[in-house]
Amino acid sequence: MASTIPQRSRPAVLAWAMPGFLLALFIWSYLGVGGNLGELFGPEGRAGMADYVKRLYPPNLEGEFLLEVGKAALETLSISFMGTFIAALLGGALVFLASSNLMFSGILFEREGGWGLARGFRMALFGLSRAILSILRSIPEIVLAMIFIFAVGLGPFPGVLALGLHTGGVLGKLFSEVVEDIDSRPLESLQATGASRLKILLYGVLPQVLPQFLSYTLYRWEVNIRTAAILGIVGAGGIGLKLHIAVSLFLEDQLLTLIAVLFAMVTAVDYLSHAVRKRLI
Amino acid sequence: MSARSWPASRPRRLGLFLLLLFLLSLVVSYRAAEVRPFQLFFGEGRDNLLVFVRGMFPPDFSPDFLRFILRPTLETIQISVMGTALAILIGFPLSLLAASNLTFRGVLHEAETGRHPWSRALRAVPYFLARAILNFFRAVPEFVWALLFVRAVGLGPLPGVLAIGVGYGGILGKIYAEIFEGVDPRPIEAFQSTGASRPSIFLYGFLPQAFPNLLSYSLYRWECAIRAAAILGFVGAGGIGQQIELSLRMFNHQEVVTLILVLLLLISGVEQLSAFLRRQIA
Amino acid sequence: MFLLQGVDKKFRRGEVALHGVDLSIGPGERVAFIGPSGAGKTTLFRILNFSLRPSQGKVFFEGSLVDGIGGRRLRRLRRKIGTIYQHHNLVPRLRVVHNVLAGRLGAWSTPRALLSLVRPAEVDLAYSALLQVGIPQKLFARTDELSGGQQQRVAIARVLLQDPACILADEPVSSVDPSLAKRIVRLLIDLSSKQAKTLAMNLHNVDLALAHFPRVIGLKDGQILFDKEPQSITPEDLKALFPTPTEGAGILSTEQAYLERPFVARI
Helix, strand or coil, rough: CHCCCCCCCCCCHHHHHHHHHHHHHHHHHHHHHHHHHHHCHHHHHHHHHHHHHHHHCCCCCHHHHHHHHHHHHHHHHHHHHHHHHHHHHHHHHCCCCCCCCHHHHHHHHHCCCCCHHHHHHHHHHHHHHHHHHHHHHHHHHHHHHHHHHHHHHCHHHHHHHHHHHHHHHHHHHHHHHHHCCCCHHHHHHHHHHHCHHHHHHHHHHHHHHHHHHHHHHHHHHHHHHHHHHHHHHCCCHHHHHHHHHHHCCCCHHHHHHHHHHHHHHHHHHHHHHHHHHHHHC | CCCCCCCCCCCCCHHEEEEEEEEEEEEEEEECCCCCCHHHHHHHHHHHHHHHHHHHCCCCCHHHHHHHHHHHHHHHHHHHHHHHHHHHHHHHHHHHHHHHHHHHHCCCCCCCCCCCCCCHHHHHHHHHHHHHHHHHHCCHEEEEEEHHHHHHHCHHHHHHHHHHHHHHHHHHHHHHHHHHHHHHHHHHHHHHHHCCCCHHHHHHHHHHHHHHHHHHHHHHHHHHHHHHHHHHHHHHHCCCHHHHHHHHHCCCCCHHHHHHHHHHHHHHHHHHHHHHHHHCCC | CCCEEEEEECCCCEEEEEEEEEEEECCCCCCEECCCCCHHHHHHHHCCCCCCCEEEEEECCEEECCCCCCCCCCCCHHHHHHECCCCCCCCCCCEEEHHHHHHHHCCCCHHHHHHHHHHHCCCHHHHHHHHHHHHHHHHEEEEEHHHHHHHHHHHHHHHHHHCCCEEECCCCCCCCCCCHHHHHHHHHHHHHHEEEEEEEEEECHHHHHHCCCCCCEECCCEEEEEECCCCCCCCCHHHCCCCCCCCHHHHHHHHHHHHCCCCCCCC
């Protein structure tokens, strides 16, 4: 009787390969950087952390300091806003060059066979704009910020430029996915009326993509308010600069205030952006 | 017949208001963020940029330098892995409290609600507490966490691990809770009707249903963690970021280019790997 | 075994599922519930297996009032009642053996339950239960690879392992073809009568109910319409239960639609 019980099928090699790989990766990482993680939660580490947390309290709520923090918060908000705005302009300008269905393929180019010079030129433009977007996207904002600090000096402006360029690359990519995904039938009927490419763009493409563009831009604004706050740490103004100063000069009483303001700002932008995006879709 | 017989286009007050708000914000931001385009395109700013770009070439590919940056590169991977592991360790328990169908709502609690009028409200307290903690962990950028931890535990990779652990713990906890809230309640009801205890129901009902999603999302977060780990070094939290910062500060722009290229390889490598693993789960 | 007095159930959205139900089921009895969809049959079963709490009225189980209990005491009662659900309520991604062994969860400690997920415990019990329902070869198959009828048998095997004093079967044959439906109903009757278990079953198929059960209860709009032996049920009784002749077919199709609705809520 017992022998008739079906045997458990042997697990495939792959079923064990993945957990094994992840475990090995974890152990290697633990040996590399996790060694004193245990120490941290030991009695000494805990005492140190508790001491640190205790020093954060009470927060500094002096009027003068609050005013300063308010100005810094406004600066961070402005950096994120301007950066996202520039990024939307940049991404919006490049996206039409970086969308294949507006440059060389699809219904608008059905009747254009072969490899004419014009077509080759458009394809080169397409490749170039894609490459630019991808380079912009891949350099971290903080590196860009330091480069622009080198160029134009300390202050919020390099932060704006860093956010604008990096996010421009991200938005250009996201936008081009939207454009390549649009319904081609309205374009076909517009083309059949004899409309020029520009008019097709205005009447056929833009109405379809603008709500999505706006939605993605708002989403990136949510991301950028966080990034704007950290760019200050390398000298690009705003609340990050205040945080950096507070940490470096052991002004622990300011930290809690700053973090609270940052938390409130991030939550408010999240909420606002969510509310608008929900209406868009 | 009047001159205008077509229906009047409805004025959109809200749209107008939003547009005005937007323009106002733009003007205020422009001033507050000290935007000075001329500074960038003319004069000193342009000269500095040109100096930088010219200084980038040729990138530094000397064997010595490559050998030198191998360690920080590997360390970046290690920080991202340990950070994600810590994030799971922080996020998972909190997600159990932050999933409403585990704490106070739904089929597990139907038969018991109303026993005491306050019991339901009381059980919602840990739920809201967990949600608040997760929100806080999430809203403070991991970079700021890193800044705080560098001060608390000193320079090196450890503050990087902690920063990713706390920041991403908040994100993972929220997503895990959403995954748990999305499981099919019917098997849960069936297991409950056998008289199983809550932990057993969780093991047999919730975990098998949620596991692929939990794993897949955690892997995706690892992709994000490698990006974070790469820049956390800017505040002294170890990894390749520390090296980039150093080279930037020393105006070794040839090294900067090499480092950025290595960073790109690293990020895209991890992305490919994670995408491959996630395909295996599906 | 069960005694219900004036049981009402209102859901939070305000709809009334049950209204003034008085009912008594003795030990070892075999009862079929029939009625149109939305009559409250499933709600009644969920009250009987202590998944839901009635809004009003009293539920007695084995002579004692069940009210205001929770935790361990409630779980001990639930163990005595096994439920087979219309939609099987299995976990698709688990192997069959675990879905069957889940019937033992009420008896197992949590560490034991955890260990069994790694290395199945009491496999021989699961195997003999699957043998009784006729699909022993599926022991280690993944549950989502099974057909609807096979999944229903897995659910029955789970209840066998639970070894309850009473089996509640909520539309156990709504998703299988007629000949298989007959066999599954027979199987449940055999199993329960062999071990003198109480059996209560919801059926949309009136013929099956009349042919196999000594007691048939008609339920409509949350109220009991009749509670009789099948011989004394008149065509008028059935007409009052299903006013339009197409209704019988309609039930099947809405339930089919419910069964086939896309499973959302996946991230």
